Amino acid sequence: MPAVTTAKPFxxxxxRRTDPVSEADRDAIxxxxxxxxxxxxxxxxxxxxxxxxWHDERIVPYxxxxxxxATAALHYAQEIFEGLKAYRxxxxxxxxxxxxxxxxxxxxxxxxxMLPELPIDWFIESIDALLSVDGAWVxxxxxxxxxxxxxxxxxxxxxxxxxxxxxTYAVIASPVGGYFDAGVxxxxxxxxxxxxxxxxxxxxxxxxxxxxxASLLPLAEAAQHGCEQVVFLxxxxxxxxxxxxxxxxxxxxxxxxxxxxxxxxxxxxxxKKSLRDVAADLGYNVTERPxxxxxxxxxxxxxxxxEVFACGTAAVITPIGRLVWSGGxxxxxxxxxxxxxxxxxxxxxxxxxxxxxxxxxxxxxxxGR
Ligand code: PLP
Ligand code: COI
Numbered sequence: 001m002p003a004v005t006t007a008k009p010f011x012x013x014x015x016r017r018t019d020p021v022s023e024a025d026r027d028a029i030x031x032x033x034x035x036x037x038x039x040x041x042x043x044x045x046x047x048x049x050x051x052x053x054w055h056d057e058r059i060v061p062y063x064x065x066x067x068x069x070a071t072a073a074l075h076y077a078q079e080i081f082e083g084l085k086a087y088r089x090x091x092x093x094x095x096x097x098x099x100x101x102x103x104x105x106x107x108x109x110x111x112x113x114m115l116p117e118l119p120i121d122w123f124i125e126s127i128d129a130l131l132s133v134d135g136a137w138v139x140x141x142x143x144x145x146x147x148x149x150x151x152x153x154x155x156x157x158x159x160x161x162x163x164x165x166x167x168t169y170a171v172i173a174s175p176v177g178g179y180f181d182a183g184v185x186x187x188x189x190x191x192x193x194x195x196x197x198x199x200x201x202x203x204x205x206x207x208x209x210x211x212x213x214a215s216l217l218p219l220a221e222a223a224q225h226g227c228e229q230v231v232f233l234x235x236x237x238x239x240x241x242x243x244x245x246x247x248x249x250x251x252x253x254x255x256x257x258x259x260x261x262x263x264x265x266x267x268x269x270x271x272k273k274s275l276r277d278v279a280a281d282l283g284y285n286v287t288e289r290p291x292x293x294x295x296x297x298x299x300x301x302x303x304x305x306x307e308v309f310a311c312g313t314a315a316v317i318t319p320i321g322r323l324v325w326s327g328g329x330x331x332x333x334x335x336x337x338x339x340x341x342x343x344x345x346x347x348x349x350x351x352x353x354x355x356x357x358x359x360x361x362x363x364x365x366x367x368g369r
């Protein structure tokens with residue numbers, strides 16, 4: 001499908017909700033938001049057809065979408081999404097972290113899934129527009145944020161297997177606290193030996209819903225083994241470390257090196273990418289290279305790998321403790337705490353996102369109110 005570069009200026013119609021959540025109820029939600037359980041008063045929607053390009057951009061009250069039962073995405077999973085956060089700084093202003101990176105990845109995901117590419121400025125303006133009406137939903141204090149979920153799906157009604165000639169783009173927003181219930185405590189990982197997430201030439205590098213559906217069964221297996229997340233290996237040799245179901249990985253070595261797995265079938269994480277620069281600023285040497293599972297298990301056992309952490313928009317930086325597999329386990333956070341490098345990088349990232357550190361690279365985008 002050709003990229004559609006719409007010449008049409010972005011001019012959303014705004015239909016305000018007549019029964020918004022009361023200030024008291026909103027405050028109660030913002031006080032203890034959980035993750036992805038509550039949604040703001042409005043959502044953004046736009047439609048695409050080959051003839052009209054992107055059109056009918058609008059902010060409407062948050063609510064159910066009416067879908068024909070033959071809607072393409074419901075049958076063949078032609079769907080992509082993004083995840084980014086809006087942070088409230090101490091002076092009350094609202095900022096989003098590197099939205100142009102999410103916009104570019106959304107275009108790459110769209111290209112892989114035969115969906116129309118959304119112009120970068122439409123992606124960013126749709127977020128700005130939603131935050132201009134729902135900015136009061138951005139929580140302040142602690143590590144809370146407003147999680148933004150842009151998504152797109154094939155919305156044509158038909159049952160043939162081909163790319164849809166109608167697509168719908170939407171943005172919803174959910175106030176969130178930490179992704180893990182335990183806060184910044186080391187999480188345990190189950191090594192998926194019988195399942196893979198993505199293969200060479202597959203959709204691993206696209207942020208499409210099907211990848212996540214495929215990770216649910218291994219995640220259930222992890223839970224049966226007392227683990228919170230799953231580590232996926234490559235689909236060919238079942239040996240090279242890829243990523244978790246919704247997070248990238250970093251390894252800290254005893255000589256101060258940081259390594260993050262290189263692979264064409266993992267998601268090109270924006271936090272992972274940003275940490276390369278943040279870590280370099282702090283004097284760490286970061287390498288992106290293939291890493292085999294035995295380098296991880298033997299490295300932790302021998303003390304060469306001193307810390308392991310997961311990173312992502314939802315996960316921020318989360319220390320990894322136990323790695324469990326059918327034949328044993330190792331623990332890279334036996335004391336139950338984040339290691340010093342993990343903690344230092346985490347503080348640097350969070351300080352930048354919450355405006356407590358200088359944004360020397362212009363990564364933060366001011367928006368909302
Ligand atoms: N890997 C997967 C499979 C993900 O879903 C995510 C989350 O978006 C990440 C990695 C981390 O990506 P990012 O840092 O852009 O949030
Ligand atoms: C994100 O970090 O934004 C994701 O999409 C991952 C998911 C586990 C919530």
